[in-house]
Amino acid sequence: MAVITLITDFGLDDEYVGVMKAVILGIDPAALIVDISHGIGPQDLVQAAFMAAAACPHFPDGAIHLVVVDPGVGTGRRLLGLQDGRHIYLAPDNGVLTLVRRRPEATGARLHWIENRAFFRPQIGATFHGRDILAPAAAHLSAGRATLAALGPPADPESLAAIEGLGGRITAPGRIRGQVVHVDRFGNLVTDIEAGLIEKLRGGGDGRLLRVAAGRRRIAGLSATYADVEAGRPLALIGSRGFLEIAVNRGSARDFCRCRPGDGVHVSARRIPVAAAGRRGRPKPRRNSGT
Amino acid sequence: MAVITLITDFGLDDEYVGVMKAVILGIDPAALIVDISHGIGPQDLVQAAFMAAAACPHFPDGAIHLVVVDPGVGTGRRLLGLQDGRHIYLAPDNGVLTLVRRRPEATGARLHWIENRAFFRPQIGATFHGRDILAPAAAHLSAGRATLAALGPPADPESLAAIEGLGGRITAPGRIRGQVVHVDRFGNLVTDIEAGLIEKLRGGGDGRLLRVAAGRRRIAGLSATYADVEAGRPLALIGSRGFLEIAVNRGSARDFCRCRPGDGVHVSARRIPVAAAGRRGRPKPRRNSGT
Amino acid sequence: MAVITLITDFGLDDEYVGVMKAVILGIDPAALIVDISHGIGPQDLVQAAFMAAAACPHFPDGAIHLVVVDPGVGTGRRLLGLQDGRHIYLAPDNGVLTLVRRRPEATGARLHWIENRAFFRPQIGATFHGRDILAPAAAHLSAGRATLAALGPPADPESLAAIEGLGGRITAPGRIRGQVVHVDRFGNLVTDIEAGLIEKLRGGGDGRLLRVAAGRRRIAGLSATYADVEAGRPLALIGSRGFLEIAVNRGSARDFCRCRPGDGVHVSARRIPVAAAGRRGRPKPRRNSGT
Numbered sequence: 001m002a003v004i005t006l007i008t009d010f011g012l013d014d015e016y017v018g019v020m021k022a023v024i025l026g027i028d029p030a031a032l033i034v035d036i037s038h039g040i041g042p043q044d045l046v047q048a049a050f051m052a053a054a055a056c057p058h059f060p061d062g063a064i065h066l067v068v069v070d071p072g073v074g075t076g077r078r079l080l081g082l083q084d085g086r087h088i089y090l091a092p093d094n095g096v097l098t099l100v101r102r103r104p105e106a107t108g109a110r111l112h113w114i115e116n117r118a119f120f121r122p123q124i125g126a127t128f129h130g131r132d133i134l135a136p137a138a139a140h141l142s143a144g145r146a147t148l149a150a151l152g153p154p155a156d157p158e159s160l161a162a163i164e165g166l167g168g169r170i171t172a173p174g175r176i177r178g179q180v181v182h183v184d185r186f187g188n189l190v191t192d193i194e195a196g197l198i199e200k201l202r203g204g205g206d207g208r209l210l211r212v213a214a215g216r217r218r219i220a221g222l223s224a225t226y227a228d229v230e231a232g233r234p235l236a237l238i239g240s241r242g243f244l245e246i247a248v249n250r251g252s253a254r255d256f257c258r259c260r261p262g263d264g265v266h267v268s269a270r271r272i273p274v275a276a277a278g279r280r281g282r283p284k285p286r287r288n289s290g291t
Numbered sequence: 292m293a294v295i296t297l298i299t300d301f302g303l304d305d306e307y308v309g310v311m312k313a314v315i316l317g318i319d320p321a322a323l324i325v326d327i328s329h330g331i332g333p334q335d336l337v338q339a340a341f342m343a344a345a346a347c348p349h350f351p352d353g354a355i356h357l358v359v360v361d362p363g364v365g366t367g368r369r370l371l372g373l374q375d376g377r378h379i380y381l382a383p384d385n386g387v388l389t390l391v392r393r394r395p396e397a398t399g400a401r402l403h404w405i406e407n408r409a410f411f412r413p414q415i416g417a418t419f420h421g422r423d424i425l426a427p428a429a430a431h432l433s434a435g436r437a438t439l440a441a442l443g444p445p446a447d448p449e450s451l452a453a454i455e456g457l458g459g460r461i462t463a464p465g466r467i468r469g470q471v472v473h474v475d476r477f478g479n480l481v482t483d484i485e486a487g488l489i490e491k492l493r494g495g496g497d498g499r500l501l502r503v504a505a506g507r508r509r510i511a512g513l514s515a516t517y518a519d520v521e522a523g524r525p526l527a528l529i530g531s532r533g534f535l536e537i538a539v540n541r542g543s544a545r546d547f548c549r550c551r552p553g554d555g556v557h558v559s560a561r562r563i564p565v566a567a568a569g570r571r572g573r574p575k576p577r578r579n580s581g582t
Numbered sequence: 583m584a585v586i587t588l589i590t591d592f593g594l595d596d597e598y599v600g601v602m603k604a605v606i607l608g609i610d611p612a613a614l615i616v617d618i619s620h621g622i623g624p625q626d627l628v629q630a631a632f633m634a635a636a637a638c639p640h641f642p643d644g645a646i647h648l649v650v651v652d653p654g655v656g657t658g659r660r661l662l663g664l665q666d667g668r669h670i671y672l673a674p675d676n677g678v679l680t681l682v683r684r685r686p687e688a689t690g691a692r693l694h695w696i697e698n699r700a701f702f703r704p705q706i707g708a709t710f711h712g713r714d715i716l717a718p719a720a721a722h723l724s725a726g727r728a729t730l731a732a733l734g735p736p737a738d739p740e741s742l743a744a745i746e747g748l749g750g751r752i753t754a755p756g757r758i759r760g761q762v763v764h765v766d767r768f769g770n771l772v773t774d775i776e777a778g779l780i781e782k783l784r785g786g787g788d789g790r791l792l793r794v795a796a797g798r799r800r801i802a803g804l805s806a807t808y809a810d811v812e813a814g815r816p817l818a819l820i821g822s823r824g825f826l827e828i829a830v831n832r833g834s835a836r837d838f839c840r841c842r843p844g845d846g847v848h849v850s851a852r853r854i855p856v857a858a859a860g861r862r863g864r865p866k867p868r869r870n871s872g873t
Binding site: 003005007012032034035036037038039040051054055058059060063182184185186224225226227228237239240250 | 591592593594595596597598599600601603604605607608611624625653654655656657707708709710713
């Protein structure tokens with residue numbers, strides 16, 4: 001028995017999630033099933049890719065992760081199993097594992113297609129492979145009755161689907177471009193710009209002033225926590241996932257910046273001028289756009 | 292210990308579901324509780340009846356299903372236990388088990404009223420029998436400390452409440468009338484028209500063209516999967532529950548058809564005319580309304 | 583191993599709850615985690631305080647309750663552990679345990695600050711102490727590897743944060759003033775006026791007519807259950823939590839009264855006049871505002 005986690009775009013109002021659990025428990029009654037989220041936007045592969053990479057690694061060794069966001073169900077897209085040093089991921093081959101595959105522990109991960117009908121439900125419909133293929137495959141793995149290799153032939157890493165353009169990058173000296181990949185319940189804008197990339201931009205010191213731009217708003221500096229600014233004021237910080245977030249203390253950065261997933265986010269750094277204050281002709285300091 | 296599943300209209304924002312679980316675990320700490328859905332529309336018996344019949348049979352033998360949609364709580368309506376060859380269902384006697392009772396495995400099911408206060412909570416309120424009666428009864432069953440017969444006297448099947456008019460039917464040669472019973476998260480319109488009924492209409496062959504009408508929209512033919520049509524185009528298919536669904540590939544059939552639960556759905560079949568094209572005076576082929 | 587319950591304002595669309603569960607299971611794989619609610623309004627301490635007091639006591643002895651509504655995360659606010667005769671509660675010291683502390687079983691409860699880093703995650707971020715401190719502390723307690731006293735030094739009950747003005751009170755003879763603390767899924771207005779307070783007002787007998795006022799509406803008398811009035815009609819009753827609720831049978835009291843959390847609710851009682859009808863000069867009986 002193992003922990004089996006679920007990330008889907010099924011929502012919780014329909015019975016889809018409950019039925020997947022029914023199938024799992026029919027095969028492995030001892031499986032411990034944990035919901036990560038069923039609130040992925042319908043068919044939003046970027047959001048699911050980000051959540052899988054952010055949440056799954058927190059689980060104990062041996063966990064099996066099902067990521068079921070599957071707009072191509074019933075078409076020729078294949079189903080993929082990935083095993084890194086700690087976990088197994090099962091998902092459609094549609095790029096939803098793009099960010100999981102970039103994590104350090106995924107280097108050299110084993111990849112297999114999921115094709116062995118011995119581990120499927122007896123009847124396979126055309127519209128719900130989460131129930132008919134992925135759930136039973138996970139349960140057979142969890143019960144110790146299948147290995148990843150038994151699920152199907154090895155998959156060539158070069159042949160896998162991937163989501164293009166995901167992940168912040170340095171586009172010019174002192175400049176990072178990324179995007180909003182998720183807006184959380186508090187209206188925080190979660191970006192795909194990793195903490196490490198910000199560190200690189202700053203050159204490891206505090207000698208550079210950061211500016212973060214999202215929508216028509218600009219935020220100066222990086223805060224440590226939401227309450228570092230007054231209520232209603234915006235801030236940028238490295239969030240609990242290890243990525244740059246834009247927030248408004250006790251407010252909503254979504255409303256403040258009028259941003260949504262997919263919108264660009266820019267970070268720039270420049271040296272803080274020494275003894276600049278009071279010099280004639282110097283432009284006034286920029287107002288924080290949150291004021 | 293057994294699997295205990297929950298279908299309610301309580302939502303997840305309130306603590307009602309958590310409190311039912313507290314009561315269950317207080318009696319049977321080993322019970323494995325699985326949420327099917329708490330997103331049934333408030334007091335929507337039709338939706339709950341459909342979900343119970345669609346989801347519960349997927350669970351392993353021995354499962355105990357609580358269906359708590361109970362607009363008549365505190366009135367004279369009785370509480371019912373039903374045991375078929377595989378499962379036990381506990382629910383108010385308000386018709387919410389109408390479709391469960393029509394399933395083949397329910398033939399000859401045992402029916403008992405839930406009246407034995409030995410298996411209730413000590414204090415019974417007037418407003419939350421899910422917590423005070425159904426949850427403890429399920430937990431006593433799960434713990435092996437009660438049998439269905441111990442819960443109360445046998446119930447006469449003829450006396451039970453039932454929801455009228457639920458389930459598609461053939462209304463004329465070549466015509467089925469049903470209704471939308473559920474709109475899922477993707478905007479798919481789930482009907483109460485079973486796959487078997489469609490097969491009957493088609494006469495088992497492909498020689499008949501199906502037309503599905505919902506709201507002011509008409510869809511020709513039956514697809515196998517959502518991606519059989521282009522993105523944004525409508526289709527009809529037999530969904531994962533084994534019932535006719537109307538969908539829009541990567542879109543919302545609810546918005547397309549402007550339909551909601553309770554709205555009628557019509558299916559008609561006619562022989563495909565041989566070499567009909569080009570004959571004078573024949574009406575032009577109908578455009579798929581999705582174009 | 584123990585039951586660990588969760589009350590948060592994280593919602594279920596984000597992965598925050600799943601990640602807390604991951605951390606717990608990494609420390610105590612046998613923990614039985616039960617969600618009470620993640621639908622607390624963002625940073626709504628009053629709603630969370632009420633839910634904790636209403637729901638947690640239903641759980642079996644030994645349960646550990648995490649209440650994570652934490653607008654001050656990352657600031658100097660401390661984290662608190664409370665152990666009464668039956669349960670342990672872990673929460674920020676921001677008043678969210680105000681009503682738990684008023685329950686009879688909390689008299690003499692042990693109180694400790696949560697400060698021992700041996701029971702935290704190795705890396706503590708500034709924005710998610712639910713994950714980094716409270717979840718691991720709960721799991722160490724559940725696994726029997728920590729006691730409350732091991733978590734940190736005793737806390738002085740006098741020094742704790744509290745929410746002011748929570749709980750209905752008698753403001754004049756025959757008058758109670760309270761507030762709406764929660765609106766449930768059915769639109770029922772849940773108040774902070776306890777059943778016992780109402781009993782006090784009535785003097786234990788039926789000789790006094792109650793009137794409940796919320797928003798611009800007035801309701802006469804107290805019903806036993808929702809269906810005591812006709813569909814669409816308002817009523818007041820002692821709800822399943824043991825507090826006064828205002829409801830509309832098969833309708834929404836929120837819409838009827840146009841009330842929301844924080845709005846005042848007034849209850850008044852007066853002796854029913856004997857043979858009052860027909861006397862000259864007497865004002866006409868007030869119409870129930872629901873008609």
